[in-house]
Amino acid sequence: MSIVNYIKAGDHVVFRETFLQWQPKAYQYFMLKVKDEALSKELTQLTFIKLWDYRHTLSEDLSLETQLFRIARTTLIDTLRAKAQQRKAQLYVLKESKEEFVHPVTEVDTEKNIINALNSLPPVRKQIFVLSRLHGFSYKQIAGKLEISDRTVEKHISLALKQLRKVLSAFF
Incomplete structure (x- = not known):
């Protein structure tokens, strides 16, 4: 054998x-x-x-x-x-925050802050955001996967972006 x-x-x-x-x-x-x-x-x-x-x-x-x-x-x-997807999501979150850097931040600090911000999201909202922004799923695909409406997915993404902007603006 x-x-x-x-x-x-x-x-x-x-x-x-x-x-x-x-x-x-x-x-x-x-x-x-x-x-x-x-x-x-x-x-x-x-x-x-x-x-x-x-x-x-x-x-x-x-x-x-x-x-x-x-x-x-x-x-x-x-x-x-x-x-690469993670870097893409980080850049997206940074771009969406539309805040100016108050002090220089290293890439490691940025990554830690983004991970902490993502972890601060409620579990379902985090799951939906990760599926959308990191894995590239469409709202319709996410809705089908989680058995919720497209509108609910859209609302969670909107709330996640608001929360991430707020949390990340403290760091940048």
């Missing part, structure tokens, strides 16, 4: 050995791509989590290395897309 078959069968020992063998190579792959230690470690962990979670989809016809690095590549792409 091949390593792929053992992993597909849920063999924890073989998976652990595979992790120990391939983790340094996966980490090196990510370091070459993103040049960030913390992000590379995170991406490496996500890759092996996905390998385990989707082990049933592994193919016996392809080498484990090929399949592992396909997962690594898609993990990298997904993460970079999510980070």
